[in-house]
Amino acid sequence: MRTALFVTCLNDTLFPRSGRATVTLLRRLGVQVDFPPAQSCCGQMHWNTGYRAGTARLARHFVDVFGGYDAVVVPSASCGGMPAEAYAVAAESAGDPGLVRAVHEIVPRVHELTTYLTDVLGVEDVGAWFPHRVTYHPTCHSLRAAPLGERPYRLLRAVGGIDLVELPAQEECCGFGGTFSVKNPAVSGAMNADKARHVRATGASVLAAVDNSCLMNIGGRLAKDGAEAGRVVRTMHLVEILARTPEDGPVPGLPLAAEATR
Amino acid sequence: MSRTFVGWPAFPEAAAAATHDERLRANVTRATHTIRGKRARLVAERPDWEDLRDSAAALKDDVLAHLDSYLLQVEEQVTAAGGTVHWARDAAEANALVTALVQATGEQEIVKVKSMLTEEIGLDNALEAAGISARETDLAAAIVQLGDDLPSHVVVPALHRNRAEIREIFVREMGRHGRPAPDGLTDDPPQLAEAARLHLREKFLKARVAVSGANFLVAETGTVVVVESEGNGRMCLTLADTLISVVGIEKVVPTWRDLEVFLQLLARNATGERMSPYTTTFSGVTPGDGPQTFHLVLVDNGRTRALADEVGRQALRCIRCGACMNICPVYERTGGHAYGSVYPGPIGAILNPLLKGPDDPQTASLPYASSLCGACNEVCPVRIRFTDVLLELRHQVAEGDAAVKHPAEKAALRAIGAVMEHPAAWNAAVRAAGTAGPLVPKNRLPGPLGGWTDSRSVPEIPKESFRSWWKRTDGGTR
Amino acid sequence: MTGAREEILARIRRATADLPATAVAVPRAYLRHAPGVDPEDRTAVLDLFAERLGEYGAAVHRTDAAAVAPTLASALPAGRAVVPRGFPAQWLADWSGTALADEPLLTREQLDAADAVVTTCAAAIADSGTLVLDAGPGQGRRAATLLPDLHLCVVRADQVVSAMPEAIGLLDPRRPLTWISGPSATADIEMIRVQGVHGPRRLTVLLVEDSDVSDA
Incomplete structure (x- = not known):
């Protein structure tokens, strides 16, 4: 069984801690994970902006890099969903039937991280310990495009010491939408402001999700608001919570759950 | 001439202005949240909701696939029932037709039932230009x-x-067009509704000609279906001597029985009611009851353009329930005018480019007026996959024949893509990003990314990328 | 306008050339009857009908064939009411108002000046609290049920079906049909429901429960 980590370009450059946490967690669960260094980007930016030729080239690259693996684990719902949702259409658009076949062949082996944990490894309690107040934002991709359902909640509820609180209006988009946030910054910013307000209202110290892109968006707002309010809510990929054990202790600088509920 | 959407700015500009209009934001948020809640309760009442959606989508797909024969059936049935059928290729042709039909009656003032199609073609302005x-x-x-x-x-x-704005409009304007608003009118909704009743009642009693749209057109029987709440529709459809129904060619449903699907979906999804208070169905002319002259104007105006789009044609399933705009987080923050069309929200973001072609900056901006969150997909009663169509239209704007191109964006994505496809170049780029991290401005990013940082802090770029860590530590084992 | 007709049809044929000529298969897995109600359980169906009408703000009077006249008299204020041809005269026996026959046809102004209209109906749907009038005997033409401010409709129990799919087959689409689900209403101002705009602002329904046995 050869398992590869597709860390995603965003995590590679901006959120390497999520990639490291994925490696830590998978090792703890007995999975020897490989990191093929030729990997780059799933092509989501090209796809969502309408550039199918570019998407097809990155699809080809993905298939070349990961084709030899039995499983490809992706710590992102939106990037992890790209092969299934976009690659075949992009390959057809590029007039590349060989790529279409290769895509159909690889898709069943590409797994978003939480689905890999619950459905492939069959675990919910991953032995994590995280004594802080956490709220969870179901990103649009993980909620609707490739629904994870209860999986992330089941994983979080099994975490020792956690104080998991519900995020109001959680099903509402944070306003990121990739190039949407660049092309329509005013609307995106207004959506994000509401999302950040709901997050702060929970009193959580940490906002978790399965997509660092959305967390980067909300986190940017939380940081700006927090700088004014004197209390910043941190954003963490779900895997960073799952990777922590009692031996790691609490996260330095974060209030303990008991304090948080005070 | 009344206002039109002609020359409207592209979505990002119009939307930015709307997001800063606090009163607008409050009005739209309150309305959309109210209607969402009502809809959710009524939809939850139906254990067969998904089955109804399946049926509706399939029925509309059947209509679209055989639209020519269904329209001929409509024509045959309506004619047999004493009506006259007209065909209009575009807005100008439809407006000219209706104007001529009204002029033939000699009437100068007519009444109308709300019809989005007549808004789309600008019929009121065309009639006004003809002195009607x-x-x-x-x-x-x-x-x-x-x-x-x-x-x-x-x-x-x-x-x-x-309500305060509505009261102000009524007090200021009603007297200029007929019976003035009652003295001492407050902004209490029942009082405002009563003012409208009194103002319009005299018009209904006088009207000899009415114009309507239709929610559905039954091919099998030539039946026109109009769903409404207030009774103004019944007034127009019943009291006038001459009725002109202006209907988009996509409004057809195959058989009478198929209404059992659409009538159960429409009100629940649109307004959160089991049925709207009034539904009127009629076929042609009924001697002694209602209008004795009936014209049906079938309008294309871009629908066949949309129909030719293999992905986009599903937008023609739309039954105009408005649920996609009620649920849309973008619409909630911009309101409808930002879309520059009588069709706003997610359906507007796909329908306008499909009807008109994404060839001008305003229309071409609409497929990008979405974060692709997909909430609209879930509430659509005819299962339009909005996100699929949005992505297809973005593709047409970015790489298709559309006149509007984004050369800078295309070049940038092409350059990024070229780096990403080549491992050595990508490796170098990731390393460079880490090195450049401290150089990134903390408050505002340059160029097109500037808007992003208006409301967000700039993310810090870590010194060590994941791939550098992996290499340095041999995958975390050292 | 033959030019437009032929051109639109040609455009459609070009646009759909990629689609198969066969009909699209239409699944029909939705319910034929009101959810949660056994359509054979007449009491349950009538209870649902009355409940749903009540939610719209309609007044519902449940009665039996022998008591229609006194019930109608108590439900309909004395005044001028339009009474269409075919409306059973004995139902008005106890009512003290003035009946207006629509023969010769009343003008719009006369209809507008009437206080009420009384009718029967062609069918009724419990699930959505809907009355369907088809301008048949006792129902009058459409304008007659529109301009007066109060509409009183007498519904026989055997006319009430549980849901829309049962009703649709009972109705003749070639007749002008008015489907009425509660009084006229609007939510156009801040999505707040206001009862009564242009159509009758009050709707009263007499539900005659033993009518399967005797028609008045």
């Missing part, structure tokens, strides 16, 4: 007309107005 005053009778449509405003929602066109 067409009075809107739906409360929301009347508010829009009296206020020299534009519709912002397909079901509730005045959704962007609150």
Whole structure:
């Protein structure tokens, strides 16, 4: 069984801690994970902006890099969903039937991280310990495009010491939408402001999700608001919570759950 | 001439202005949240909701696949029932037809039931140019007309107005067009509705000609179906001597029985009611009951363009329930005018480019007026996959024949893509990003990314990328 | 306008050339009857009908064939009411108002000046609290049920079906049909429901429960 980590370009450059946490967690669960260094980007930016030729080239690259693996684990719902949702259409658009076949062949082996944990490894309690107040934002991709359902909640509820609180209006988009946030910054910013307000209202110290892109968006707002309010809510990929054990202790600088509920 | 959407700015500009209009934001948020809650309760009542959606989508797909024969059936049935069928290729042709039909009656003032198609083709302005005053009778449509405003929602066109604004419009404008608003009118909704009743009642009693749209057109029987709440529709459809129904060619349903699907979906999804108070169905002319002259104007105006789009044609399934705009987080923050069309929200973001072609900057901006969150997909009663169509239209704008191109964006994505496809170049780029991290401005990113940082801090770029860590530590084992 | 007709049809044929000529298969898995109600359980169906009408703000009077006249008299204020041809005269026996026959046809102004209209109906749907009038005997033409401010409709129990799919087959689409689900209403102002705009502002329904046995 050869398992590869597709860390995603965003995590590679901006959120390497999520990639490291994925490696830590998978090792703890007995999975020897490989990191093929030729990997780059799933092509989501090209796809969502309408550039199918570019998407097809990155699809080809993905298939070349990961084709030899039995499983490809992706710590992102939106990037992890790209092969299934976009690659075949992009390959057809590029007039590349060989790529279409290769895509159909690889898709069943590409797994978003939480689905890999619950459905492939069959675990919910991953032995994590995280004594802080956490709220969870179901990103649009993980909620609707490739629904994870209860999986992330089941994983979080099994975490020792956690104080998991519900995020109001959680099903509402944070306003990121990739190039949407660049092309329509005013609307995106207004959506994000509401999302950040709901997050702060929970009193959580940490906002978790399965997509660092959305967390980067909300986190940017939380940081700006927090700088004014004197209390910043941190954003963490779900895997960073799952990777922590009692031996790691609490996260330095974060209030303990008991304090948080005070 | 009343206001039109002609020359409207592209979505990002119009939307940015709207997000800063606090009163508008409050009005739209309150309305969309109210309607969402009502819909959710009524939909939850139906254990067979998904089955109804399946049936509706399939019925509409069947209609679209065989639209030519269904329209001929409509024509045959309506003609047999004493009506006259007209065909119009575009807005100008439809407006000219209706104008001529009204002129033939000699009437100068006519009444109208709210119809998004007549808004789309600008019929009121065309009639006005011919010296005919067409009075809107739906409360929301009347508010829009009296206020020299534009519709912002397909079901509730005045959704962007609150009660105080409506009162002000009534007090100021009603007297100029007929019976003035009652003295001492307050902004209490029942009082405002009563003012509309009194203002319009005299118009209904006088009207000899009415114009309507239709929610559905039954091919099998030639039946026109109009769903409404206030009774203004019944007034127009019943009291006039001459009725002109202006209907988009996609409104057809195959058989009478198929209404059992659509009538169970429409009101629940549109307004959160089991049925709207009034549904009128009629076929042609009934001697001694209602209009004795009936014209049906079938309008294309871009629908066949949309029909030719293999991905986009599903937008023609739309039954104008408005649920996609009610659920849309973008619409909630911009209101409908930002979309520059009588069809706002997610359906507007796909339908306008499909009808007109994404060839001008305004229309080409609409497929990008979405974060692709997909909430609209879930509430659509005819299962339009909005996100699929949005992505297809973005593809057409970015790489298709559309006149509007984004050369800078295309070049940038091409350059990024070229780096990403080549491992050595990508490796170098990731390393460079880490090195450049401290150089990134903390408060505002340059160029097109500037808007992003207006409301967000700039993310810090870590010194060590994941791949560098992996290499340095041999995958975390050292 | 033959030019437009032929051109639109040609455009459609070009646009759909990629689609198969066969009909699209239409699944029909939705319910034929009101959810949660056994359509054979007449009491349950009538209870649902009355409940749903009540939610719209309609007044519902449940009665039996022998008591229609006194019930109608108590439900309909004395005044001028339009009474269409075919409306059973004995139902008005106890009512003290003035009946207006629509023969010769009343003008719009006369209809508008009437206080009420009384009718029967062609069918009724419990699930959505809907009355369907088809301008048949006792129902009058459409304008007659529109301009007066109060509409009183007498519904026989055997006319009430549980849901829309049961009703649709009972109705003749070639007749002008008015489907009435509660009084006229609007939510166009801040999505707040206001009862009564242009159509009758009050709707009263007399539900005659033993009518399967005797028609008045």
